[in-house]
Amino acid sequence: MFVKRILSGVQPTGDLHLGNYLGAIKNFVALQNDYECLYCVVDLHAITVWQDPKMLAQHTREVTAAFIASGIDPDKNIIFNQSQVHEHTQLAWIFNCVARMGWLNRMTQFKDKAGKNKENVSVGLFAYPNLMAADILIYKATHVPVGEDQKQHLELCRDIAQKFNNDFNSNVFPIIEPVIMKQAARVMSLRDGKKKMSKSDVSEYSRIMLSDDVDLINLKIKKAKTDSLPFPSNLNDAQKRPEVFNLISIFAALNNSSPEQVIKKFNNSELSYFKNELSDSLISTIEPIGKEINKLLNDKNYLDSIISTGADKARSIANPVINEVYNKIGLLKT
Ligand code: TYM
Numbered sequence: 001m002f003v004k005r006i007l008s009g010v011q012p013t014g015d016l017h018l019g020n021y022l023g024a025i026k027n028f029v030a031l032q033n034d035y036e037c038l039y040c041v042v043d044l045h046a047i048t049v050w051q052d053p054k055m056l057a058q059h060t061r062e063v064t065a066a067f068i069a070s071g072i073d074p075d076k077n078i079i080f081n082q083s084q085v086h087e088h089t090q091l092a093w094i095f096n097c098v099a100r101m102g103w104l105n106r107m108t109q110f111k112d113k114a115g116k117n118k119e120n121v122s123v124g125l126f127a128y129p130n131l132m133a134a135d136i137l138i139y140k141a142t143h144v145p146v147g148e149d150q151k152q153h154l155e156l157c158r159d160i161a162q163k164f165n166n167d168f169n170s171n172v173f174p175i176i177e178p179v180i181m182k183q184a185a186r187v188m189s190l191r192d193g194k195k196k197m198s199k200s201d202v203s204e205y206s207r208i209m210l211s212d213d214v215d216l217i218n219l220k221i222k223k224a225k226t227d228s229l230p231f232p233s234n235l236n237d238a239q240k241r242p243e244v245f246n247l248i249s250i251f252a253a254l255n256n257s258s259p260e261q262v263i264k265k266f267n268n269s270e271l272s273y274f275k276n277e278l279s280d281s282l283i284s285t286i287e288p289i290g291k292e293i294n295k296l297l298n299d300k301n302y303l304d305s306i307i308s309t310g311a312d313k314a315r316s317i318a319n320p321v322i323n324e325v326y327n328k329i330g331l332l333k334t
Pocket of ligand 1 (some may be wrong): 007008009010012019020021022023024042045095131132133135136144145147148149150184185186187188192196198273
């Protein structure tokens with residue numbers, strides 16, 4: 001009864017890394033061929049922690065450019081930024097009144113981000129998953145491509161949709177399905193195979209950025225932590241070596257293969273040979289995207305026109321939904 005519709009979002013908190021690309025954006029590109037897709041630069045999520053006002057707009061354009069440079073067609077899909085479509089925040093407030101404190105208290109990402117500083121972080125950081133549910137459900141999206149770290153937030157989105165439908169005896173919202181890539185659901189740090197690759201890691205050598213040039217990619221892969229054992233000969237052995245397994249998984253994701261196939265291909269090779277091949281694969285994928293991002297960033301008017309057209313298209317879907325929700329709740333429409 002719901003049209004299959006895709007929505008996902010990426011925060012404009014600086015340059016994007018390989019985890020964002022392999023875990024999410026590569027999937028966005030693939031899905032555009034078969035479905036109606038909305039891809040959102042979630043600037044309101046970014047401000048749940050302090051952002052430099054001089055940089056935020058620039059970062060919003062950077063993520064927009066990264067979407068297009070990675071192959072998302074702005075004519076075929078809706079690319080926009082969250083803060084221009086007010087219906088997101090209207091629905092988010094309603095979800096603040098639907099979601100339960102206990103549900104949000106269980107969110108592991110909040111616990112990780114707040115750490116020992118729980119009393120001092122913004123209320124927005126705590127309520128963040130409600131806004132995320134609103135981003136999705138304001139379009140009645142049915143499928144959400146994300147990396148594995150967002151899975152718990154999507155479960156909460158399902159709970160919110162279910163509770164809203166029950167509370168108002170309706171079937172307004174679909175119960176969404178996460179779409180998680182098999183190979184790169186969780187790209188790990190190049191310095192520690194047990195930690196997720198992330199923007200916030202202090203070591204630049206922990207991540208490959210979409211803006212990295214050839215020399216930097218070669219250097220980061222050369223320095224990537226491994227061990228002194230030979231290249232693993234089977235999946236079982238590989239999985240016991242988190243850093244090596246992460247590199248194998250990255251190679252597999254870049255080449256649309258599986259870790260098993262990569263292990264077979266490099267069986268009996270030196271780790272250094274594998275690392276060189278991995279660098280080459282990364283360079284052939286990342287370098288053209290980085291160059292295209294820079295080219296697009298030089299054309300601010302073009303990027304702004306994409307964002308503004310995208311917001312118009314997004315509003316035309318979101319507005320009837322917020323009206324339907326107001327009606328169900330008993331809020332007067334203007
Ligand atoms: P964000 O901006 O942190 O990350 C954007 C996307 O990249 C994925 N990702 C990873 N995937 C694999 N390995 C990694 N190391 C890695 N790091 C990041 C994330 O899973 C995500 O898919 N809350 C979201 C943004 C958001 C959203 C939404 C997503 C807001 N509203 C609605 C989907 C639908 C976030 O902070 O993503």
